Amino acid sequence: MTPPRRPQMLARAGLIGAIVTVIVGAFAWTAGWLSPSRVSPGRIVDALEARNGEHPGVRRAHEKGLCVSGYFQSNGAGVALSEAGVFRAGRTPVFGRFSLGVGNPNSPDGVPGFHAIALSFQQPDGQVWRTAMDDTPIFPVATPKAFIDFQLAGVADKATGKPDPARMKAYLAAHPETVAFMQWMKQAPFGASFAATTYYSINAFRFTNGDGHVSAVRWSLKPQAPFVEIDKSKLAELNKTQPHFLFDDLIHRLAAQPQRWQLLVTLAKPQDPTNDATRPWPQDREQVDVGTLVLDRAELEDNGPCRDVTFDPLILPQGIGASDDPLLAARSSAYARSFSRRATETPPPSALSSDPAAKDLQGAHP
Numbered sequence: 001m002t003p004p005r006r007p008q009m010l011a012r013a014g015l016i017g018a019i020v021t022v023i024v025g026a027f028a029w030t031a032g033w034l035s036p037s038r039v040s041p042g043r044i045v046d047a048l049e050a051r052n053g054e055h056p057g058v059r060r061a062h063e064k065g066l067c068v069s070g071y072f073q074s075n076g077a078g079v080a081l082s083e084a085g086v087f088r089a090g091r092t093p094v095f096g097r098f099s100l101g102v103g104n105p106n107s108p109d110g111v112p113g114f115h116a117i118a119l120s121f122q123q124p125d126g127q128v129w130r131t132a133m134d135d136t137p138i139f140p141v142a143t144p145k146a147f148i149d150f151q152l153a154g155v156a157d158k159a160t161g162k163p164d165p166a167r168m169k170a171y172l173a174a175h176p177e178t179v180a181f182m183q184w185m186k187q188a189p190f191g192a193s194f195a196a197t198t199y200y201s202i203n204a205f206r207f208t209n210g211d212g213h214v215s216a217v218r219w220s221l222k223p224q225a226p227f228v229e230i231d232k233s234k235l236a237e238l239n240k241t242q243p244h245f246l247f248d249d250l251i252h253r254l255a256a257q258p259q260r261w262q263l264l265v266t267l268a269k270p271q272d273p274t275n276d277a278t279r280p281w282p283q284d285r286e287q288v289d290v291g292t293l294v295l296d297r298a299e300l301e302d303n304g305p306c307r308d309v310t311f312d313p314l315i316l317p318q319g320i321g322a323s324d325d326p327l328l329a330a331r332s333s334a335y336a337r338s339f340s341r342r343a344t345e346t347p348p349p350s351a352l353s354s355d356p357a358a359k360d361l362q363g364a365h366p
Helices: 006-031 041-052 144-153 165-174 176-187 232-241 245-256 326-342
Strands: 064-074 090-101 114-122 128-134 205-208 214-223 259-267 287-299 320-322
Touching (some): 041 144, 064 245, 090 245, 128 214, 144 165, 165 176, 245 287
Antiparallel strands (some): 064 090, 090 114, 205 214, 205 320, 214 259
């Protein structure tokens, strides 16, 4: 075979270089490096750190948490909606994490903020479904840029130790959806237990069944334990006397017996928004009970199965896909950036490691 001439080799090298440049450029554009108007994962994590402070070695959001494990018992009803293996009748191993979305890993439990559950379902075929859910049916912002702006509006002034009221006022004037969320949070009852709380996917997703039919969905976890409300006027005292009261309750409940939730899939109608997490769907939408989540073990995060895991909402098995909600890609990339930062830092002991209720808990990677 005649070797290629030098001009041909240079031309090929130039073509390869151009392709690499295009790929790198496209990646940089997607990441927001080439356009200040686009949102990069670094900007999202920077905004969280600016508002919450720097806490090396821990997650940049939902910092205080506890690992849990158990299984999902599918009743088979979900097969009509999605071909994902998790919905076939039977049992799927699950591990996850309960957490507080309060900005500080050492925060007491009775402060305003999200209560959350994150789960990882391990299908028999090796595919994984991860989901991170909050106890609110709506989110305070609809776009990644609004999320950053909201965080920066809440950054404390160094002189006063409090956010600039004018900055927050200006942000809220431009974002009525955040005002609506804050009003909802103010009026919502404060639950006394992670185990008796309903959790919501918030974002929309798309299910595809074996026939190729696509459905826009959201899902929720409805507890079997009855809801109990805490008088908000008593939270300040609880924070002093029992700073880990929500996690203590969960540890005691799991030690006594498994805790259960029904996994409900809500089906959208054509007019329901799938790209705006601030807008709830009407309550009359069809719901399908697809099975029961059973959690029966708690472990400290220090060495528990949830420690080195990002609960990326775009880690999805075949049969479950992302919707057009812009928050999904932003969450995915920000979780990865947060993980890469904390992976290079020395993690402190879990806030619960000195909690008397957690003294018998151990953590071990699965």
